[in-house]
Amino acid sequence: MENKLFYQDPYITAFTAKVVIQGKEDNGNDYIVLDQTAFYPTGGGQPHDEGTIENIKVINVEEAEGEIRHYLESELDDIYSTVHGVINWDRRFDHMQQHAGQHILSAAFETLFKHKTVGFHLGNEILTIDLETENLTEIEAEKAEQMANKIILENRIIDVKWVSEEELSRYPLRKETKVKEDIRLVIIPDFDYNGCGGTHPKATGEVQAIKILEWEKQKKKTRVQFVCGNRVIKQLSQKNKVLIELTKLLNSPEKEMPKSVTRLLENGKNTEKELEQTLEKVLYFEARSLLDHSTEKRIVSEVFQNRTIQELQKLARIILTEDEKAIVLFVSQNENRLQLVGARGSADRVSMKRIIGDALTLIKGKGGGSDSFAQGGGEALLSADQMLEYLMEFIQKELLKNN
Structure with missing residues (x-):
């Protein structure tokens, strides 16, 4: 793990390394492998980091055949030189916030209602978790969100430990780990113990906030959409702009918006019916x-x-x-x-x-x-x-x- 700088310190934003391999995949994609890297590869539900190597844009990072492959927008001039890499910190920190927030919210659902998380996706705009329940009530969602934000406000330490399979019995894991060696635990003491290979902040306070947006039934599970950290502010800003525009268009205060929209829809249906009759x-x-x-x-x-x-x-x-x-x-x-x-x-x-x-x-x-x-x-x-x-x-x- 020595060459994975993102595990040594997820706050590293710049590093130097040597190019040890320049290869080409069967599909024709060129890539390079470095002797060490701070670029996180896609994995565990978390997307890859972006940034530059020698000012060339890194468009993808994947781990394959035991090596981390960096796919660049164009080839390097000298593949044997020492190169300088820079991480897109905004993207990295966003992923750290979202991934840690997912741990916290999943733990809240399981602690309060025994709803296990059986799926996770970190998208560009929202996150989703799949809960092992067919019916999620509004009260349950509200209580889980409240607990999650309480844990964030307490600014608890987020600890990372590398353990062996034999040592796992010491920890009350939320779910069984998939790997059997080089096991990485992400721990929020007295709240959540979970095997994870993603990047996380050093304390829950850096997650800032969690907001559940909506949920829907997916076969025998429930898919919950939510956002964390700066995405909460972004969502609030977007929704606030929409509300301001609607209040102007409908000439109605925010609290009266549902009634105004209902009235508008009813008028539209009546007009449509009259047009059909005409x-x-x-x-x-x-x-x-x-x-x-x-x-x-x-x-x-x-x-x-x-x-x-x-x-x-x-x-x-x-x-x-x-x-x-x-x-x-x-x-x-x-x-x-x-x-x-x-x-x-x-x-x-x-x-x-x-x-x-x-x-x-x-x-x-x-x-x-x-x-x-x-x-x-x-x-x-x-x-x-x-x-x-x-x-x-x-x-x-x-x-x-x-x-």
Whole structure:
């Protein structure tokens, strides 16, 4: 472990080292290995450190085949020289806060309610833990958060010990360790004892705060989203900006926001319902007009521009309700696509599914339906007028056969 400077001191921000390997992986990615490094590699739910080596950006750090590989944005000029590395401290300290906060919150849930943590993810914005419970109540979440923040406020020491497998029995571990040698324990005395390979601050006070955001059921577990440290301030700032904007838009104080939003949604639903009713009336008058101008065989045909297929279907159904002997053929051109609707009443036995299906082959289209009502769409390889002319010729032939 001597070459892992992040274990010797997680507060190291700069170091010097020698390049001992410059390699290439099977996927073509170049990397270097140093004789010692302060860059933490991805592992244990914690993302890798970022920073620079000789002012070249470190884009990834992974541990593979017993070595820590640093993936750089570009190659080093002299691979055998002594190099200078600099850690992105803001990212490192953020990960230290989040990881320690996770230990504290997980321990709080287990101490209070016996809810074990069986999963952990440290993301760029939030953290999640998966608790071994199907139901997490608001009271439980609130009490766990309160205990976690109490431990932070007490500024307890966060101790790190390297122990053997035989020595583990001395400690009341929160969960069994996965490794059997070089076991690293992260300890908050009289509160949490846990095997962990991540970086942590020296005291709980540096975590600053923990805030649970929300939780949801995941199969037989509960996934809890939360933030720690500076992320709490960031979340508060973001949410405060949103609230300020909403208070201006709704002309309502913060405490009255839920009522204002509820009222706005209800008004929106009422307006939407009124629009639907108005549209129904407009479609009814449009249907009557189309029927009045239909052919003697009661064929209602029309070309439209930029009408949705749902609207055409509704219009066709209204026409059939008004005249069950009618036959409907609609074509709408929507930019570079054609939409087709064909429908008939009970008077004739022509198959609209076959007619529309045949027409769709001309425009590389897809559709479906039944013998009495079919629809579909495809590329505008024909004009809308040409397509309607084709449909009219087809229906005329079908009507002659049936007569």
